[in-house]
Amino acid sequence: MSAPDPEPRTTPPHGGVPPGETPPGESSTGSGAGPYxxxxxxxxxxxxxxxxxxxxxxxxxxxxxxxxLNV
Structure with a gap:
């Protein structure tokens, strides 16, 4: 059994991370390493x-x- 949640209103369900606290799945910038x-x-x-x-x-x-060599 796990310990009771101290703040049930601010903790997402099932111990997940709330939206907005993790980086996006894909980068929003291009893969270039500098100017073209x-x-x-x-x-x-x-x-x-x-x-x-x-x-x-x-x-x-x-x-x-x-x-x-041949001579």
Whole structure:
């Protein structure tokens, strides 16, 4: 058995929480984390060129290594 309710007029039935004291079930704001910024055009030319040069240097190194092994 539970103890008698000290204030039956202000306590909701069945020990629940009265309306207005709990947050809403869903957020009323958007999920964005800041102001809207339009998307940019993608990779910058500098980083893309650097990646291509590193990949080309690696490919040339392994090609030269394969040639040296076959000689």
């Amino acid at each position: 910024r339009p998307l940019t055009r993608g990779w910058g030319k500098g980083p893309l060129l650097l990646i291509c040069l590193v990949a080309l240097a690696c490919a040339l190194f392994f090609l030269a290594y394969a040639v040296m």
